Amino acid sequence: MRFLSSLSRLRLVLRTEQLSSVGNAHFGLEHRCFRAGYAEAEVAEEDTADFPGARVPTTSKLEFIGGAGKPPEPIQCYRLVRRNGEPIPGAEVPHPLSKELSTKMYETMVKLQVMDLIFYEAQRQGRFSFYMTSNGEEATVVGSAAALTDQDQIFAQYREQGALLWRGFTLQQMADQCFGNELDPGKGRQMPIHYGSQSLAFHTISSSLGTQLPHAVGTAYAMKLEGSDSLAATYFGDGAASEGDFHAALNFAATLEAPVLFICRNNGWAISTPVEEQYRGDGIAGRGPSYGVATVRVDGGDALAVYNAVRASRALAMERRQPVLIECLSYRSGHHSTSDDSSKYRASDEISSWKARDPVARFQSWMAHQGWWDEESEQQLRLAARREVLAALDAAESVPKPPLTEMFTDVYDSMPWNLCEQQEEVLEYVRQHPEELPAGMPFPDAAKC
Amino acid sequence: MKLLSGLLGKHVSMAWSGTSFAFSLHSSTTTAEVCGQEFKRATLCNAINEALRQALESDSRTLCFGEDVGFGGVFRCTDGLQDRFGRDRVFNTPLSEQGIVGFGVGVAARGFKAVAEIQFADYIFPAFDQLVNEAAKMRFRSGGLFEAGGLTVRAPCGAVGHGGHYHSQSPEAFFTHCPGLKVVMPSSPRDAKGLLLAAIQDPNPVVFFEPKMMYRTVVEDVPSEPFTEPLGTAAVRREGGDVTLVGWGPTVPLLMQAAAQVAKQDGIEAEVVDLRTLLPWDADCVEASVSKTGRLVVSHEAPVTSGFGAEVVARVTRRCFFRLEAPPLRVCGQDTPFPLVCEPLYLPTVKKLIGAIRETCRV
Numbered sequence: 001m002r003f004l005s006s007l008s009r010l011r012l013v014l015r016t017e018q019l020s021s022v023g024n025a026h027f028g029l030e031h032r033c034f035r036a037g038y039a040e041a042e043v044a045e046e047d048t049a050d051f052p053g054a055r056v057p058t059t060s061k062l063e064f065i066g067g068a069g070k071p072p073e074p075i076q077c078y079r080l081v082r083r084n085g086e087p088i089p090g091a092e093v094p095h096p097l098s099k100e101l102s103t104k105m106y107e108t109m110v111k112l113q114v115m116d117l118i119f120y121e122a123q124r125q126g127r128f129s130f131y132m133t134s135n136g137e138e139a140t141v142v143g144s145a146a147a148l149t150d151q152d153q154i155f156a157q158y159r160e161q162g163a164l165l166w167r168g169f170t171l172q173q174m175a176d177q178c179f180g181n182e183l184d185p186g187k188g189r190q191m192p193i194h195y196g197s198q199s200l201a202f203h204t205i206s207s208s209l210g211t212q213l214p215h216a217v218g219t220a221y222a223m224k225l226e227g228s229d230s231l232a233a234t235y236f237g238d239g240a241a242s243e244g245d246f247h248a249a250l251n252f253a254a255t256l257e258a259p260v261l262f263i264c265r266n267n268g269w270a271i272s273t274p275v276e277e278q279y280r281g282d283g284i285a286g287r288g289p290s291y292g293v294a295t296v297r298v299d300g301g302d303a304l305a306v307y308n309a310v311r312a313s314r315a316l317a318m319e320r321r322q323p324v325l326i327e328c329l330s331y332r333s334g335h336h337s338t339s340d341d342s343s344k345y346r347a348s349d350e351i352s353s354w355k356a357r358d359p360v361a362r363f364q365s366w367m368a369h370q371g372w373w374d375e376e377s378e379q380q381l382r383l384a385a386r387r388e389v390l391a392a393l394d395a396a397e398s399v400p401k402p403p404l405t406e407m408f409t410d411v412y413d414s415m416p417w418n419l420c421e422q423q424e425e426v427l428e429y430v431r432q433h434p435e436e437l438p439a440g441m442p443f444p445d446a447a448k449c
Numbered sequence: 450m451k452l453l454s455g456l457l458g459k460h461v462s463m464a465w466s467g468t469s470f471a472f473s474l475h476s477s478t479t480t481a482e483v484c485g486q487e488f489k490r491a492t493l494c495n496a497i498n499e500a501l502r503q504a505l506e507s508d509s510r511t512l513c514f515g516e517d518v519g520f521g522g523v524f525r526c527t528d529g530l531q532d533r534f535g536r537d538r539v540f541n542t543p544l545s546e547q548g549i550v551g552f553g554v555g556v557a558a559r560g561f562k563a564v565a566e567i568q569f570a571d572y573i574f575p576a577f578d579q580l581v582n583e584a585a586k587m588r589f590r591s592g593g594l595f596e597a598g599g600l601t602v603r604a605p606c607g608a609v610g611h612g613g614h615y616h617s618q619s620p621e622a623f624f625t626h627c628p629g630l631k632v633v634m635p636s637s638p639r640d641a642k643g644l645l646l647a648a649i650q651d652p653n654p655v656v657f658f659e660p661k662m663m664y665r666t667v668v669e670d671v672p673s674e675p676f677t678e679p680l681g682t683a684a685v686r687r688e689g690g691d692v693t694l695v696g697w698g699p700t701v702p703l704l705m706q707a708a709a710q711v712a713k714q715d716g717i718e719a720e721v722v723d724l725r726t727l728l729p730w731d732a733d734c735v736e737a738s739v740s741k742t743g744r745l746v747v748s749h750e751a752p753v754t755s756g757f758g759a760e761v762v763a764r765v766t767r768r769c770f771f772r773l774e775a776p777p778l779r780v781c782g783q784d785t786p787f788p789l790v791c792e793p794l795y796l797p798t799v800k801k802l803i804g805a806i807r808e809t810c811r812v
Contacts, residue, residue: 187592251545418732
């Protein structure tokens with residue numbers, strides 16, 4: 001296909017052959033010694049397909065593996081807590097949760113649930129333009145975030161606001177971003193829920209699916225060169241795993257030995273597309289070993305199991321300086337987004353049966369089982385969260401929009417002449433037609449260009 | 450630097466003959482000294498190699514990677530770099546362009562300088578999403594919290610005599626339509642070094658197209674020390690008062706040839722402007738020239754429709770409307786996929802350029 005490069009390769013091969021014919025006189029002995037290992041196993045040679053692409057045993061039987069006819073054994077799902085919150089006896093729990101840590105995890109999950117509920121309603125009332133909830137995936141996101149360190153760089157897809165809450169992003173910061181007001185560090189340029197925070201090592205979300213996966217690999221590789229004791233962790237859904245960037249990222253991470261955690265939220269749906277139309281293999285986890293990537297599958301509704309799997313994956317990735325793939329199985333019990341009505345493509349009893357399997361309630365039961373939670377704490381927590389969310393929305397709504405000139409900054413580090421010209425044109429247009437200025441935006445000062 | 454550039458211009462003359470370059474170098478030594486500065490004779494490929502070496506030398510957080518980069522690259526641009534800087538900093542990647550650029554974005558987001566190579570510009574399209582939606586928009590979309598300014602993507606581009614569809618393309622106009630990227634194409638070894646070092650240092654993602662036809666066909670004295678040529682600044686390669694010829698990369702030597710011939714045969718004095726950077730481009734330089742000459746011919750190898758020539762013509766027409774004596778003309782590739790056996794009829798040539806210059810000067 002790339003004939004010019006093949007020509008160059010051909011030249012290289014020829015050159016190498018010339019070199020080796022010259023070198024044989026000197027290195028013949030060593031060469032034979034190297035080959036001796038093979039010669040000793042004369043019989044084994046017949047049994048081994050010794051190709052650069054694969055050194056594997058041979059077989060004289062024509063056999064296919066995989067496919068619908070003979071699927072490989074599915075990868076098991078790691079689970080520590082039953083649906084009713086009872087711990088599974090004899091389970092392997094390398095990283096038990098303390099009361100303090102589980103309380104913080106539970107509080108974060110509840111905060112996330114309350115925020116999702118109220119932000120969703122606020123969007124439906126038209127207070128801002130768009131929203132996406134984490135319903136059904138709270139344990140996946142908060143459980144995994146709790147297993148990372150604060151310096152681990154997170155590259156998320158968009159349904160991972162729980163990881164940001166875990167790291168201390170405030171509900172006020174969330175609301176400011178959704179309203180795109182002047183307190184939004186993103187300067188009101190992106191759609192709601194496209195959060196980012198440099199100080200919390202949470203790379204700003206973009207809408208394009210899967211693009212963050214190779215970014216995480218590049219950052220992880222650079223962190224390895226720095227000798228950092230942190231790594232990169234990237235979240236993505238089962239649908240995004242069909243993108244080419246997933247393939248590129250896993251293959252790059254494996255071959256370049258980058259310490260990166262690939263955390264897949266397999267929630268069964270990519271908007272209206274069920275997993276049967278997304279893939280036919282053993283989920284996302286089934287792909288990991290074929291990239292040479294250590295892989296684990298976990299019950300994403302079990303916060304304790306997610307926490308343990310991610311803690312262990314992180315330790316493995318840091319120790320070996322290699323990637324790990326973690327597939328968290330869950331169910332997207334909310335709509336895909338505020339622009340989606342999921343009852344159009346899935347049965348309402350399916351949704352309600354999964355809603356009943358709320359991972360937050362499951363963790364609460366587990367905590368109650370430990371004697372760490374009671375009804376009174378529950379009521380106080382939910383009430384406080386509700387007040388905080390409502391106050392954040394009201395406050396964010398009253399903050400003005402960023403100045404018009406921010407439309408032109410940050411395209412480059414400094415503004416080139418064409419942007420200066422266009423900024424001046426837009427400002428002049430707004431001076432002549434002030435009614436065209438977006439609502440809540442201050443009347444612009446003179447351009448700084 | 451400008452003065453030196455003018456001096457250097459006199460060291461080199463290139464002749465276009467059919468499908469290959471012939472060149473004569475007036476300097477007879479391998480190193481020369483001008484104004485106390487050391488120079489080395491270098492091909493465009495040597496100049497790129499030296500720029501990469503000096504970039505890797507000056508900053509240990511600079512990485513070079515791509516397909517077959519480790520052994521020196523299929524065009525030898527990364528020759529010797531892995532031996533010198535190690536496999537951690539100069540390395541092969543799997544064969545995936547979206548992976549290469551995506552990985553580079555992540556490396557750059559960590560504050561490293563990522564110099565990624567796409568083996569042929571024809572194969573940059575799988576990375577289009579990473580360049581256009583990610584690298585270009587990262588600073589803007591995050592309000593400046595994150596950026597991929599450390600990313601430079603090098604890609605050999607342009608016709609090579611027999612490259613057919615997928616070893617010949619000039620995709621610069623796809624990228625000049627993307628705010629947030631810088632797009633550069635040098636036309637000489639000296640510029641290749643100075644512009645590449647500038648691109649690597651620039652705090653914005655840069656797509657750096659290298660005309661592969663010129664890798665070994667042009668030799669020039671290039672300063673030995675690291676130096677930069679400013680991005681966004683065009684260079685006037687030849688002064689003249691009758692017509693302005695604008696080009697970049699491989700069409701610049703054609704414009705020089707055509708200018709020399711019309712001067713001799715028709716007494717037309719053409720001014721040749723090498724844009725060097727296409728985004729953001731030096732409209733002031735072109736405007737100043739067209740204001741003087743009143744005539745404009747733009748030439749590029751890429752197809753004419755929506756090529757970057759259209760942008761030049763539109764902008765200059767607006768700025769210089771009352772000073773134009775004739776409609777601006779474009780001498781470009783045809784609106785077809787790049788053909789194999791018809792390459793000479795597809796591309797701009799000196800003859801086609803002379804025809805256009807005469808046409809515009811007749812009006």
